[in-house]
Amino acid sequence: MTIEEILAALKAIIDGAEGRSLTDEEVERYEKLEIDLAAKQKDVQIRSRQAAYETPVAGAQHLHTGAAPKPDDGLERAFNHYLRTGQQNADIVELRAQSVGTDSAGGYTVPDSMRDKLTERMKAFGGLASAVEEISTTSGEPLRWPTLDDTANSGVIAAENTAPASGGADLVFGEKVLGAFKYVAPGAGNVPLRVSVELLQDSNFDIEGLVQRKLGERIARAQAAHWVTGNGTTEPFGIDTGTSGTAFTSAGITYAELVAAVHEVDPEYRLNAKWTFNDATLAKIETLVDGQGRPLLNMSTDGISGGPTNKTLLGYPVVIDQAWPTYxxxxxxxxxxxxxxxxxxxxxxxxxxxxxxxxxxxxxxxQVEYTLWARADGVPQDTNAYKVLINAV
Structure with missing residues (x-):
């Protein structure tokens, strides 16, 4: 294979593994091609050096006597000629023989360089976890606690020396349980992420730190989706389960329906209330206009206000979480x-x-193998504290 063919084969292997880690077979084939490439490049370099040795140096056997020779102004003359005519001449052609593009002509003297920056694509996830209660335990056995809803009961008036006629009811307790699902961030083929010793030792970047960070992001990304829409059996209960919803029946979100949703929640809970939905839904809300095309929600406590990270809607903070479906x-x-x-x-x-x-x-x-795992669970604990927002046919 020629050098060009080897380079094409190397690129084909990398392109074929787009979006995933290389398999062991791909790594082995890539490293064999690298060995072939190094041998071919070495052969070309040796032949180029030999050709340089065999090329006679013009005038090497002549001795100069008499007056000192005039300084060689060939470069200046060639450059002036090019400025006047726009045409290259023999001097320029000769001077261009030394170049970066050819290793033996000077390319060996120009080192490769790398920018000290790794560009990583970013995509928002999470958000809800920062707005809910979070607890940490040292072990993962089922964590239980009692619940009580006595809001339907109240006292009654009783006449003197007379038992109350009605209104009595016993306390009825319930229970909530938190388990501990194990989240794992593997590499390709559901095996640990494998990193070569050479990459760990030779890379210009902290590869081990990068691996740890990316595996952590994978787990956080999975958990973020479950906190919102988890099914409660093979994954945690999402916040969208176990509570009644507020129906939005219009083709688009309306101001009146947003106001109605606020008042679906008891005032006791509205003191610390927040909205949560995704960014595309927020965009729909931000474009609400009246019959004259004027923004219906403006920069006031009656509408949307705040900057990119502290938006409020109808006076309540907005938590953006991309795990929510779009309205x-x-x-x-x-x-x-x-x-x-x-x-x-x-x-x-x-x-x-x-x-x-x-x-x-x-x-x-x-190779060094990296595996990251975490244990966590989530569950609605007071379904009266919030309402889920639902599209209704």
Missing amino acids: TDGGTTKWGAFGDLQAGYVIRRVKDLTLIVNPYSRANEG
């Missing part, structure tokens, strides 16, 4: 929630994230 007409999508989110939902985390670094299992291949 759409004609379905029954749960697209957001409003109320005291901290009182309504709780997240349980067991200890901290645990990173397992294994340099032994694949030591023969010169």
Whole structure:
């Protein structure tokens, strides 16, 4: 294979693994091609040097006597000629023989350089976790606590020396339970993420720190979706489960329906209430206009206000979480929630994230394995504290 063919084969392997880690077979094929490429490049370099040795230097055997020679002004003459005519001449052609593009002509003297920056694509996730209650435990056994809803009962008036005629009721308790789902962030093929010793030692970046950060983001991304829409069986209960909803029946979101949603929540819970939905839904709300095309929600406590990170809607803070579906007409999508989110939902985390670094299992291949796992669960704890926002047909 020629150098060009080898380079094309190397690129094909990398392009074929777009969006995933290289397989062991791809790594082995890539490294073999690198060896072939190094051998071909070495052969070209040796032949170029030999050709340079065999090329006679013009005038090397002549001795200069008499007056000192005039300074060589060939470069200046060539440059002036080019400025006057726009045409290259023999001097320019000769001077251009030394170049970066050819290794033996000077390319070896120009080192490769790398910008000290790694560009990472970013995509928003999470948000709800910062607005709900979060607890941490040192172990992961089921965590139980009692609940009580006695709001339907009240006292009565009784006549003197007479038992009350009605109104009595016993206390009825319930129970909430938090478990501990184990989240894992593996590499390709659902095995630990494997990193070569060469990459760890030679990279211009902190590869181990990068691996830890990215694996942590993978777990956080999975949990963020479950805190919103988890099914409660194979994953945590999402905040969109276990509570009655507020229906939005219009084709688009209306100001009147937003106001009605606020008053679906008891005033006791509205003291610490917040909205939560995704950014696309916020965009729909921000574009509400009246019959004359004027923004219906303006920069006041009656509408939307605040900057990119502290928006409020009808005077209540907005928490953006991209795990919520976007508001759409004609379905029954749960697209957001409003109320005291901290009182309504709780997240349980067991200890901290645990990173397992294994340099032994694949030591023969010169690879270090990384596995990150975490245990956590979430559940609505007071479904009266908030209302889920629902599209209604």
